[in-house]
Amino acid sequence: MRNFLTYKYNNLYPLLAILTGLTIVIFGLVYAQHYECTYFLVAVYLLSFLFINYKTCLKGLIFLAIFGSFFFLFTYLSSSSIDQSVFMVNRIASFTVGMLPGMSVGAERLTRNLSQIRMPRGMVIGLLIVFSFMPTLTEEIKRIKEAMKTRGSYNILNPKVLYRAFLIPFITRIVDISDTLSLSIETRGFDLKSKNYTIYRKEYLTIYDVLFLLAIIAIIVLVTVL
Amino acid sequence: MKKVIDVKNLSFKYADEYVLKAVNFSINEGEFVLLTGGSGEGKSTLIYLLSGIIPNLIYGEASGEIDINDRNIINKKVSEICIDVGIVLQNADNQIIEKYVEDELAFGGENLGLKKETIEQKISLISKIFKLDRKAVCRKLSGGQKQKLITGSTLLMGQKIIILDEPLANLDEESSIDLMRILLSLTKKGFTVIVAEHRIDLIKPYVSKILKIENKSVIEMDISTYNQEEIKRIIINDINQKHCKNPIFSFKDINYSVKDKTILSNLSFDIYQGERALLLGENGIGKTTLMRVIAKLNKVKSGYVSYLKDGEKTLNKPDKKWFKKVGVIYQNPNYQLFMKTVKDEIYFNAFNKDYADYIIKLFSLEKLCDRHPQSLSEGQKRKVTIATILAMKPEVLLLDEPTVGQDYNSLKKLVEILNKIHEETGNTMITITHDKRCAEALCDRALLLKKADFLIEGDKSLVKEYFRY
Numbered sequence: 001m002r003n004f005l006t007y008k009y010n011n012l013y014p015l016l017a018i019l020t021g022l023t024i025v026i027f028g029l030v031y032a033q034h035y036e037c038t039y040f041l042v043a044v045y046l047l048s049f050l051f052i053n054y055k056t057c058l059k060g061l062i063f064l065a066i067f068g069s070f071f072f073l074f075t076y077l078s079s080s081s082i083d084q085s086v087f088m089v090n091r092i093a094s095f096t097v098g099m100l101p102g103m104s105v106g107a108e109r110l111t112r113n114l115s116q117i118r119m120p121r122g123m124v125i126g127l128l129i130v131f132s133f134m135p136t137l138t139e140e141i142k143r144i145k146e147a148m149k150t151r152g153s154y155n156i157l158n159p160k161v162l163y164r165a166f167l168i169p170f171i172t173r174i175v176d177i178s179d180t181l182s183l184s185i186e187t188r189g190f191d192l193k194s195k196n197y198t199i200y201r202k203e204y205l206t207i208y209d210v211l212f213l214l215a216i217i218a219i220i221v222l223v224t225v226l
Numbered sequence: 227m228k229k230v231i232d233v234k235n236l237s238f239k240y241a242d243e244y245v246l247k248a249v250n251f252s253i254n255e256g257e258f259v260l261l262t263g264g265s266g267e268g269k270s271t272l273i274y275l276l277s278g279i280i281p282n283l284i285y286g287e288a289s290g291e292i293d294i295n296d297r298n299i300i301n302k303k304v305s306e307i308c309i310d311v312g313i314v315l316q317n318a319d320n321q322i323i324e325k326y327v328e329d330e331l332a333f334g335g336e337n338l339g340l341k342k343e344t345i346e347q348k349i350s351l352i353s354k355i356f357k358l359d360r361k362a363v364c365r366k367l368s369g370g371q372k373q374k375l376i377t378g379s380t381l382l383m384g385q386k387i388i389i390l391d392e393p394l395a396n397l398d399e400e401s402s403i404d405l406m407r408i409l410l411s412l413t414k415k416g417f418t419v420i421v422a423e424h425r426i427d428l429i430k431p432y433v434s435k436i437l438k439i440e441n442k443s444v445i446e447m448d449i450s451t452y453n454q455e456e457i458k459r460i461i462i463n464d465i466n467q468k469h470c471k472n473p474i475f476s477f478k479d480i481n482y483s484v485k486d487k488t489i490l491s492n493l494s495f496d497i498y499q500g501e502r503a504l505l506l507g508e509n510g511i512g513k514t515t516l517m518r519v520i521a522k523l524n525k526v527k528s529g530y531v532s533y534l535k536d537g538e539k540t541l542n543k544p545d546k547k548w549f550k551k552v553g554v555i556y557q558n559p560n561y562q563l564f565m566k567t568v569k570d571e572i573y574f575n576a577f578n579k580d581y582a583d584y585i586i587k588l589f590s591l592e593k594l595c596d597r598h599p600q601s602l603s604e605g606q607k608r609k610v611t612i613a614t615i616l617a618m619k620p621e622v623l624l625l626d627e628p629t630v631g632q633d634y635n636s637l638k639k640l641v642e643i644l645n646k647i648h649e650e651t652g653n654t655m656i657t658i659t660h661d662k663r664c665a666e667a668l669c670d671r672a673l674l675l676k677k678a679d680f681l682i683e684g685d686k687s688l689v690k691e692y693f694r695y
Contacts, residue, residue, distance in 0.1 A: 108324060132324075132325065139365065150523075150549050151574065151575060151615075154545075168564045172560055172600050173561070180320035181323065184320075187277055187279065187312075187313045188334035188337060190305075191303070192308075200332035201329070201332075
């Protein structure tokens with residue numbers, strides 16, 4: 001059994017992480033107009049440090065600090081009400097804190113988990129491609145910008161240069177990648193439509209998932225009752 | 227012996243142009259077949275036909291019969307064909323779907339419904355044979371490692387017929403030989419293997435049959451006499467250009483790492499003005515990273531000095547002037563082509579119009595001048611990319627695997643052109659290649675990257691030793 005201190009983050013059961021995140025968002029939005037919501041969100045945020053990678057938690061805090069401050073100021077300037085401004089921050093914080101469990105789960109684990117509950121294979125692979133395409137896109141943009149420079153095209157703000165030296169190679173690469181990827185997927189038997197496909201690595205609920213869920217429920221009950 | 231593939235009167239045309247016409251051949255169980263022919267002759271088209279990609283996913287008009295295990299597969303779905311036929315496509319980089327190596331290896335086996343224990347056993351075996359870290363992130367692998375990964379993923383599926391389209395592109399010598407040995411051992415167990423490759427020097431000792439595509443048809447060649455020329459090294463007469471002993475780049479204890487992974491550590495060496503340096507090393511050792519450091523595309527914190535601009539010893543960001551002096555040729559040519567025609571491409575930022583015309587003539591690109599660069603074959607695109615960079619007349623030329631996808635004649639011509647330009651301009655040329663046929667002909671001095679912190683310098687004898695000539 002994993003020791004709590006050496007517990008590897010990112011190991012929340014993916015579907016539980018998504019459902020818990022949704023619960024936090026919904027509860028936060030429903031109770032946003034109460035100060036108790038702030039206590040709830042602070043408690044869940046602190047709890048997240050125990051179960052979710054601290055870097056993910058800190059990223060969330062930075063996001064909240066920037067957007068929370070902006071919306072606090074914006075609401076205060078338009079309504080002159082501290083209460084309304086805090087409630088607005090509650091809404092932003094609900095989304096931020098609610099996203100943390102989901103952010104801690106890798107796309108590959110989520111798709112694996114969706115396969116386990118026999119979600120249609122096409123949808124699972126579609127999701128996996130969407131998730132994995134983001135880093136690919138970022139990398140492609142970086143490489144094309146570099147390649148532009150090696151050909152002496154520097155001014156990306158010039159529409160002509162942007163079109164020729166950036167957009168054309170970019171679109172060509174995207175089309176090329178998606179074409180080859182679809183060939184590769186088909187030739188590796190994805191389209192067999194067999195319900196007997198194997199899931200090489202499965203996701204399992206652990207005691208830590210149960211503890212996380214119970215802790216969230218306890219916080220919700222406490223906030224609601226008190 | 228049982229006939230597993232029987233092609234009868236097969237023709238295929240894109241638009242109105244025939245790529246293959248009335249092709250007939252057969253392949254028996256347990257045969258190891260080399261499919262050869264010039265660039266653009268139709269090797270990939272034939273492979274696509276054998277695996278059902280044509281006409282299912284790439285359209286065109288196919289007629290005739292392809293019997294696989296006595297079943298005509300024309301108009302059968304790819305998913306039906308893939309139960310019998312495993313295929314490794316070109317461009318491994320574009321085919322990766324999963325995040326981690328072990329998941330990518332498992333993908334095909336999962337789809338075929340192999341037992342979890344079988345998948346696990348095969349992953350352990352394949353990752354061991356191909357020296358892949360099963361927990362590694364796929365996107366972080368080198369070009370050669372990605373090629374191994376995609377090949378391994380197909381081998382895991384275990385079909386009895388395996389087709390590989392240029393599987394040795396980007397693989398180092400040792401990995402190529404390992405792959406050939408694995409394929410050979412599979413044929414001894416009754417598997418049938420078809421490999422389309424330009425690297426005849428590496429593959430010929432292992433194959434039992436050679437099929438050559440020429441003039442739209444497929445001819446069986448006699449192995450014992452087949453084109454001995456193509457397995458030889460390219461010998462170039464001594465270059466007149468004498469390189470001097472002034473360093474153009476100096477590296478002192480350079481380090482480069484990505485997240486936790488150290489790629490280069492405390493490396494020190496010089497590149498001398500006017501020399502032809504050859505960068506050697508196995509797949510994933512950091513050759514491309516090192517070349518990118520030289521080009522200032524990867525930044526090192528200290529220890530890098532360039533004497534390229536008068537008196538400049540700088541770690542500044544590379545600007546337009548820098549890339550006029552330092553020509554970089556990428557492994558993948560698609561990134562560097564963006565003009566409407568090949569001619570515009572070569573004229574773009576060229577040294578001058580006359581020089582661009584001279585380069586066009588040298589590469590015999592006159593007939594392709596009005597073509598759109600993206601409509602060319604991979605080998606032609608690579609040639610055009612090299613021509614566009616050479617037309618800029620850079621003082622330093624960095625070539626990352628310039629010979630991939632070139633047939634032997636194109637390879638020979640490319641080496642001759644590079645050396646001719648080197649002789650005429652006195653440029654400094656730094657090349658990465660795994661192709662032993664041309665390595666020596668592109669080298670005055672060799673740098674062998676053995677480990678992140680261990681680089682051996684030597685002359686041509688180091689090349690001979692590395693490639694075991």
